[in-house]
Amino acid sequence: MQAQELFLKQAEQKLADKEFRQRLSSVLNSYEEKRLEGIKEFSNLELARQRAAYTRWKVNENLDKYLVDFEGSVIRRGGKVVWAFDIPNALAEIDAIIKRTQAKKIVKSKSEIANEIGLLAHLRNKGNDIVETDVADYVLDKMGDKSYHPITPAISQQSDNIAKTLNKKIKSSLDADNQEFVSDIRAEIRNNFFEADLGITGANFLIADNGSVAISENQGNARLSFAFAKTHVVLASIDKILPTINDLELFFSMYATHSTGQYLTTYNTITGPIYREDMEGPSEFIVILLDNGRSNLLATQDQRQALTCIDCGACSNVCPVFKMIGGNETYQSYQGGPIGQLYGPLQQGISDYQYLSNASTNCGKCTDVCPVKIDLHNHLLRNRHEGVMQGTEKTGDKIAWYTWKKFMLSRKTLNRPAGIKNFTFKQLYKNEWGEKREFPKIADKSFNQLWREKHGLN
Ligand code: SF4
Numbered sequence: 001m002q003a004q005e006l007f008l009k010q011a012e013q014k015l016a017d018k019e020f021r022q023r024l025s026s027v028l029n030s031y032e033e034k035r036l037e038g039i040k041e042f043s044n045l046e047l048a049r050q051r052a053a054y055t056r057w058k059v060n061e062n063l064d065k066y067l068v069d070f071e072g073s074v075i076r077r078g079g080k081v082v083w084a085f086d087i088p089n090a091l092a093e094i095d096a097i098i099k100r101t102q103a104k105k106i107v108k109s110k111s112e113i114a115n116e117i118g119l120l121a122h123l124r125n126k127g128n129d130i131v132e133t134d135v136a137d138y139v140l141d142k143m144g145d146k147s148y149h150p151i152t153p154a155i156s157q158q159s160d161n162i163a164k165t166l167n168k169k170i171k172s173s174l175d176a177d178n179q180e181f182v183s184d185i186r187a188e189i190r191n192n193f194f195e196a197d198l199g200i201t202g203a204n205f206l207i208a209d210n211g212s213v214a215i216s217e218n219q220g221n222a223r224l225s226f227a228f229a230k231t232h233v234v235l236a237s238i239d240k241i242l243p244t245i246n247d248l249e250l251f252f253s254m255y256a257t258h259s260t261g262q263y264l265t266t267y268n269t270i271t272g273p274i275y276r277e278d279m280e281g282p283s284e285f286i287v288i289l290l291d292n293g294r295s296n297l298l299a300t301q302d303q304r305q306a307l308t309c310i311d312c313g314a315c316s317n318v319c320p321v322f323k324m325i326g327g328n329e330t331y332q333s334y335q336g337g338p339i340g341q342l343y344g345p346l347q348q349g350i351s352d353y354q355y356l357s358n359a360s361t362n363c364g365k366c367t368d369v370c371p372v373k374i375d376l377h378n379h380l381l382r383n384r385h386e387g388v389m390q391g392t393e394k395t396g397d398k399i400a401w402y403t404w405k406k407f408m409l410s411r412k413t414l415n416r417p418a419g420i421k422n423f424t425f426k427q428l429y430k431n432e433w434g435e436k437r438e439f440p441k442i443a444d445k446s447f448n449q450l451w452r453e454k455h456g457l458n
Contacts, residue, residue, distance in 0.1 A: 003332040004355040008434075010332075011325040011359075016436045020156070024326055027155050031317045034261025035369065041253070041263045052254050053373040056308035059208075059241050063298060063307075066208045066241045067289070073211030079273035079285035087117045090290050094119070094200075094233065097286060098128060101231050103197035109215075109222035110134040111202030112311060113235040113290055115147055116334045119200070130200075131192045133221040135185050142169045148327025150313040150335075151259045156327060189221070199226035199282065203236040204310070205251060206287070209244045212272040213287065216255050216265045223269050232271070232282035237290050239307040245270070251310065258312035258371045293347035300386075303379045306342045308372045315339055315366035315376060321359055331356060338366035338376045345383050354392045357383035400428045411448065418444045 014020060042048050059066050071081040084090035090113075098106070106123065108114060108130055120141065123130045132138045136154040140147060143165050147153035154162070162181065166172035172184045201222045205214040213234050215222045226232035242251060248270070256262045273285040298304050316322045316337030328336035333344035333356060341356040357380050366376040387393070407413050407424075421442045433439055451457070 003352055007332045007355055010330040012434045012436060014325040014330055021324055025323045028317045028323055035258055035314055038257035038261035041257060049371055049373050052250055052371055055247055056372050059243060060304060060307050067238060069208040070206050070211060070241055073209060074287060077211050077273040079211060082286060082288045084288050084290045086292050090117050090288055091122050093288055097233060101198060104129060105195045106130040106198045106200060107133050107192050107196040107225045108200040109225045110137055111235050112150060113202060113237055131189060133189050133225055135182055135219060138185050146329050149316060150311050193224045194228050196229040198231045199229035200233045200235060201225050203234050203240055204255060205242045206236055206240045207245050208241050212245060212270050214248055215269045216252060218266045220267050223267055226282050229282050231284040234287045236287060238294055254371045255310050255312055258314040297346045300346060302382055303342060303346055305374050308374060309339050310372060312371060314369045318365045318369050320361055320363060342376055342379050350387050350390055351392055354387040357387060403428060414446050415449055418442050
């Protein structure tokens with residue numbers, strides 16, 4: 001089945017699931033409330049957003065230079081940077097590292113790139129022993145589910161289902177509360193950190209001038225994932241660069257306030273290859289830089305601004321579409337929500353993923369909350385324009401819109417009896433409207449007819 005068909009099918013299912021929608025909305029609303037509280041920490045939020053947007057824009061416009069600077073800095077400090085053009089490339093590099101280092105046990109912390117490349121399934125298929133160390137990702141892994149949201153991946157799961165799974169897999173009590181579940185999972189994971197040969201983490205930011213990697217988290221598991229391992233592999237996309245370590249002062253807090261409402265997340269780690277005087281830490285440090293279609297975005301005139309995203313998730317939390325049909329999996333793309341809708345068609349191909357640009361009300365709320373001022377809703381319109389220019393519109397859509405235009409421009413047609421208009425609309429749009437919603441009825445009389453009647457005009 002095509003991505004668009006799957007998207008429509010899943011979206012329809014989610015829309016019909018009232019309980020799911022209420023749960024999703026309530027979690028997302030609570031994140032938005034936390035963001036509104038968190039941003040009060042800034043004496044001048046608008047200035048902070050402008051600074052953040054400018055810094056990320058500067059990097060984006062000179063990405064070739066900053067990436068090479070980052071690589072040079074990592075190499076000077078004894079680390080290595082691997083350039084992965086696409087997913088098979090990235091997976092092959094990881095396989096080669098595991099083979100060369102003879103890693104038996106692998107621990108992994110939260111990483112959007114690991115999800116994008118399907119790392120867990122790939123390594124397990126090859127017989128590797130890999131453990132998820134993020135609590136939410138651990139739960140999803142045990143439940144055989146995927147991440148729904150960049151900050152709260154297990155948002156989709158009901159607590160009684162989580163309880164049943166953890167009871168079966170790690171013998172947690174069925175009556176345990178959230179705190180007890182977390183304790184049980186941590187107890188289960190703990191020894192893996194000490195036994196790991198290889199630690200795989202994501203990265204929130206890559207620092208060009210000194211080759212550091214910055215990781216923001218609340219559980220401490222990312223730090224532990226490489227603290228005892230001999231080799232630390234960082235998975236990052238090419239768009240994660242900040243020019244200098246001083247920029248973290250702004251970006252750590254922008255990320256935290258806009259993702260979880262904290263002024264800073266609990267753990268903010270700046271790591272990299274070990275210095276000669278360091279007593280401990282991984283002896284090998286490798287950063288895998290993934291492109292996977294991001295160069296296509298960079299090649300666009302306007303929408304390349306999407307690459308300045310810092311993955312805070314704030315745009316998804318306020319998106320009326322995401323609140324109804326989230327999360328990421330519904331969208332059939334690497335990411336869901338407004339940023340995923342902007343990214344997807346340009347990263348994965350307009351011909352197959354243009355539906356993402358259309359799945360938006362264009363209310364502009366996403367743009368209002370974005371800490372780096374990405375013009376999300378207008379870029380979605382630009383994506384749509386691009387799609388039309390490339391001829392991705394379906395014949396059925398063209399006919400529907402042609403008919404709509406004719407209809408709306410003709411006073412005679414607009415004043416036809418409601419029965420005829422209702423019949424015509426149903427024929428044109430019933431498939432898109434779906435079976436689970438009642439098709440809206442057109443008023444018996446048009447505004448024009450009512451006006452004429454009221455004022456006695458013929
Ligand atoms: S587009 Fe903006 S609001 Fe959305 S995740 Fe990225 S940085 Fe956050």
